[in-house]
Amino acid sequence: MTILENGDKLAVVDASALIQRHACTECGTHMHGPVERDHAFKGLSFIHPELFEISGWPAPGFAAFVSSVIEGGVDPSEMDGIRAKLKDIGLEPYDCLSPALMDFLATWTAKKAGVLAA
Structure with missing residues (x-):
């Protein structure tokens, strides 16, 4: 996954958590959460499609x-x-x-x- 805009506004909420939730440092909205350590979900990134501005993505x-x-x-x-x-x-x-x-x-x-x- 690649952040195209405002990636500098994102920070990991809890570095010790399995899902590395990246939230906006200005408004607090959780944008995505990759799993990077050895786990069944390694390589997945949990995203929030309800925030997408482009149609065609699956609904939550x-x-x-x-x-x-x-x-x-x-x-x-x-x-x-x-x-x-x-x-x-x-x-x-x-x-x-x-x-x-x-x-x-x-x-x-x-x-x-x-x-x-x-």
Whole structure:
């Protein structure tokens, strides 16, 4: 993935995290999050297509790490309403990962451990 504009405004939120979330230093919006260390998701970059200005990209399919908004100052009492709103607009809220990503992760782990054929 290549940042074409304003890459100088992005900073990694938590360098110790698996997903290296790059957020805007001015507004705080999380733009993308590559996985760079040895993991099933190594080489993937989680992006936010709802922010794209060019059409033709797939729409968001789920809302991950929903509870992380609390870390940004949202009152925990608002979480039921936030999750309800996400469901209303067709996004399943997850506080972990989607079932497909969890299956991918478990498959990678099983192959690495020799439980499944590589």
